[in-house]
Amino acid sequence: MDSIMVLLADPAAWAALITLVVLEVVLGIDNLIFISILSNKLPEHQQQKARRIGIGLALVMRLALLSIIAWIVGLTQVVFDLGLTGPVNEHGQPAFETAFSWRDLILIAGGLFLVWKATKEIHHTVDPTPTEDVFDTSKATLSFGSAIFQIILLDMVFSIDSILTAVGMTEHLPIMVVAVITAVIVMLLAADPLANFIKRNPTVVMLALGFLLMIGVVLIADGFGVHVPKGYIYAAMAFSAMVEGLNMMSRRRQQSRAAPKE
The missing domain is CATH 1.20.5 (Single alpha-helices involved in coiled-coils or other helix-helix interfaces)
Known part of the structure; x- marks a missing residue:
């Protein structure tokens, strides 16, 4: 309790909290877009439930990861090194890393999944079956279990990225917890309006899929040490x-x- 009171009286702690909340909300946009697109493929009576479960799982994962923060920090330790000598940039440093940590592998796997999912959905939108109207959002094209499974996979990737960002911003666990909870509450409030907006404007789906494709490529690049x-x-x-x-x-x-x- 004394440590929390000290933090409340520290202006630097408040500055770190505000900055971290903004960063966590921005990072949550990627997660929210993916959840919105998937939930809109479910029957209408299941859509809100899927969004609530997806965002709830995101909160649980983030808080669980914070409880084992020492292990999370350990994910940045090198697991193996290919020992390859790649091209160098203008500063004489390697253009990409050949030493990989568990964090790198998770980001690469998550990025590949996002690229695959976004590409598949873009192809489905551009070249639908002859009897299908891809802009008709009233028809369910995904099962509830499949949607939740895919949401869990991406929640894990985004949660690890989110917590590692928090660790890099501050060393105070209470600040991380408050920032994560605040960001997830914002996601919860924004989930239905965003999903309904996409539903009312189906052409926005292509833009959102483009965002996911770009985010997937950035995650892969980050995993290889190319930080955009x-x-x-x-x-x-x-x-x-x-x-x-x-x-x-x-x-x-x-x-x-x-x-x-x-």
Whole structure:
């Protein structure tokens, strides 16, 4: 209790908490987009339940990982080294790593899964079966168990990334716990509005799948030691979303002008 009171009186702790909350919320966007796309493929009466379970599992995993934080930090230790000499960058450093930790392997596996899933969904959208309308979100195309299983897999990847980010920001466990819980509450509040927005605007699905494809590639690159600044990634996502928003406004105005007037 005394340590918590000391943290409450420390301005640096509050600054770390605010910064970490923002980072955790931003990192949670990736997780939320994936959950929203998967849940919209379920029967309508199961969609909200799947989102609640998915976000609840994300919270449980993050808190569980915080409880074994020493083990999580140990995931960054090198497991094996291929010993290869790859190309070097302009600073004379290797362009990618050949020594891999468990964190690297998990990120690579999660990235490959995201790339596979996003590519599969993009192909399904671009080349559907002749009798299928890919923009009809009222039809279930995924079983509840399959959706939850896929959500669990990505929850694990995003949770490890989230906790390692928290460890890099602060050494105080209470700050990490508060930041993680706050971020998951924001995800919980945003889950239904985001999923409903995607459902009302089916063409946004392609943009979201593009985001997931890019995130998957970034996770793979991170696993190989090629660190792409997250600010660039989210700036590109925000710009793409803004352009799509302008396209949606343009389409709606054209539809309203073309509608017959009474």
